[in-house]
Amino acid sequence: MNRDINILVVDDFSTMRRIVKNLLKELGFKNFDEADDGATAWPMVQTGKYQLIVSDWNMPKMTGIELLKRVRADEKLKDTAFLLITAEAKKSQILEAAQAGVDGYIVKPFTAATLAEKLQKVFERYNARLAKKKAASGK
Template identity: 55%
Template sequence: MNKDKIILVVDDFSTMRKIIRGILKELKYNTILEADDGTTAWEMLQKHRVDLIISDWNMPAMSGIKFLRTVRSSEEFYDIPFIMVTAEGLKENVVEAIQAGVSGYIVKPFTAATLEAKMDDAFSK
């Protein structure tokens, strides 16, 4: 696993971004970018190379599912692994995310081991 990968964490709740950042630091990932919604994250993608996106579903301005669809519809960014981390555990939400091209789906609350496993899986695809 290449710990030099650049990870973009997208969540409107700053405490959740801090939790995910802490887990990523524990896993020895050092380059972590943060955005508070899909619109800000999309702007960041235009300026920074990103190797993985970890995004919430429910956010203002641009939701995580809309951000996922935007990423997947872009020739430049469509192949970036994208993990949805959300409280939305409904089967239809999971199906919608899979159909939109999500690489992994985690329902909050979650453990560091769960995130690490989903990241390993997303990077291996």
């Protein structure tokens, strides 16, 4: 797992953004930007700078699931790794996130170990998606 990637942390609570960034730092990641909701994040995501988006689900203006759907619908961005963080553990939400193409789903509260485990799975999916795309293009 490359720890020099660019990560966008999206949450409407600054305390939660700080917690997520600190946990990511504990895991060796260094490059972060942050946004306070999906509407603020979307123009940042459109730059194509980020390899990973870590987003809360419940936010004003644009939710994390709406942001995920926009990312997956955009040809240039659709392969971006996406981890949703939420207080909701309802089956219907987990199913909606899976159908929208989320790479990982984590329920609050969580530890650095849980985050590390989820990120490992996120990057396994991300790398598989890139390998499949590369094979399909014949490169």
